[in-house]
Amino acid sequence: MKPESQVKETHYVDLEDIWVAYDHKWVLQSVYFSCGAGEIVGIVGPNGGGKSTLLKVILGLVRPDRGTVRLFGEKPGKRGLQEVGYLPQISQAERFFPVSALDVVLMGLYARIGFFRRPDQKDRETAMEVLNRVGMADHAGRPFGALSGGQQQRVHIARALAPHPRLLVLDEPATGVDSVAQEDFYRLLAELRDAEGLSVLMVSHDIGVITAHADRIACLNVEIHYHGEAQACMIPENIARVFGRDLKVMVHDSRCATCFRRHSHE
Numbered sequence: 262m263k264p265e266s267q268v269k270e271t272h273y274v275d276l277e278d279i280w281v282a283y284d285h286k287w288v289l290q291s292v293y294f295s296c297g298a299g300e301i302v303g304i305v306g307p308n309g310g311g312k313s314t315l316l317k318v319i320l321g322l323v324r325p326d327r328g329t330v331r332l333f334g335e336k337p338g339k340r341g342l343q344e345v346g347y348l349p350q351i352s353q354a355e356r357f358f359p360v361s362a363l364d365v366v367l368m369g370l371y372a373r374i375g376f377f378r379r380p381d382q383k384d385r386e387t388a389m390e391v392l393n394r395v396g397m398a399d400h401a402g403r404p405f406g407a408l409s410g411g412q413q414q415r416v417h418i419a420r421a422l423a424p425h426p427r428l429l430v431l432d433e434p435a436t437g438v439d440s441v442a443q444e445d446f447y448r449l450l451a452e453l454r455d456a457e458g459l460s461v462l463m464v465s466h467d468i469g470v471i472t473a474h475a476d477r478i479a480c481l482n483v484e485i486h487y488h489g490e491a492q493a494c495m496i497p498e499n500i501a502r503v504f505g506r507d508l509k510v511m512v513h514d515s516r517c518a519t520c521f522r523r524h525s526h527e
């Protein structure tokens with residue numbers, strides 16, 4: 262095991278003792294979190310547990326009341342963010358955005374090309390290249406709203422990948438996507454990690470799916486209850502601590518794919 266100081270040098274993301282409050286209520290309390298180079302880290306936890314807030318802290322969109330944020334070893338700033346592809350939690354309304362799939366991907370390049378310059382041929386080529394990579398090149402000219410949920414998700418991933426980031430930050434990327442498309446998607450992430458050393462930070466509600474595809478997991482419910490190897494997250498005590506007692510946990514295959522749901526009467 263490397264000394265802590267050496268491990269830290271390879272971290273793309275480092276949070277130390279992060280505290281965030283909204284309306285005088287703590288949403289994050291003393292959160293320590295890290296993501297290394299070439300690592301897929303999953304973040305799981307109940308609704309309102311602070312997952313999206315944690316991602317926004319990493320991206321500098323929410324300023325913590327206390328604590329230190331390091332993105333590529335520095336305070337989150339313009340330079341660091343150009344190397345991050347961010348997929349925000351998608352609302353239903355955005356799914357009906359009246360633009361083409363190609364336009365959605367080009368939006369991912371605005372941080373680089375600026376809002377007021379029209380994308381040129383090279384930007385279009387870059388956008389087509391990433392659409393091709395996610396298997397959506399044939400749909401480039403179609404209205405985004407006319408695509409299926411899984412196709413829209415691929416286009417969103419292409420948008421996040423367009424600036425060739427070192428780190429992908431994905432908030433619930435699997436929402437509304439069937440299990441076959443999800444498997445393709447996780448395979449693509451693993452390919453990018455292995456081929457390009459891409460790091461991925463990914464929020465999900467599906468603890469079973471995420472433990473199968475992430476290298477490490479963080480279980481978050483205001484505090485971090487577990488941050489380590491994916492499989493150990495499945496220990497019932499860990500799950501009970503993070504999700505509380507309002508959960509039903511079922512282990513339904515040998516790979517420890519587990520699903521959970523809230524009791525309907527709560």
Ligand SMILES: Nc1ncnc2c1ncn2[C@@H]1O[C@H](COP(=O)(O)OP(=O)(O)OP(=O)(O)O)[C@@H](O)[C@H]1O
Nearest residue numbers: 283284288306307308309310311312313314315350
């Ligand atoms: N801008 C805001 N102003 C006030 N409260 C907020 C704001 N954003 C989030 N919250 C509150 O902070 C808590 C954490 O929200 P957050 O969106 O981080 O949770 P989450 O874990 O991503 O939840 P979900 O699984 O539902 O997406 C919630 O109670 C939420 O209502």
Ligand SMILES: [Mg+2]
Nearest residue numbers: 312313314350
């Ligand atoms: Mg969220």
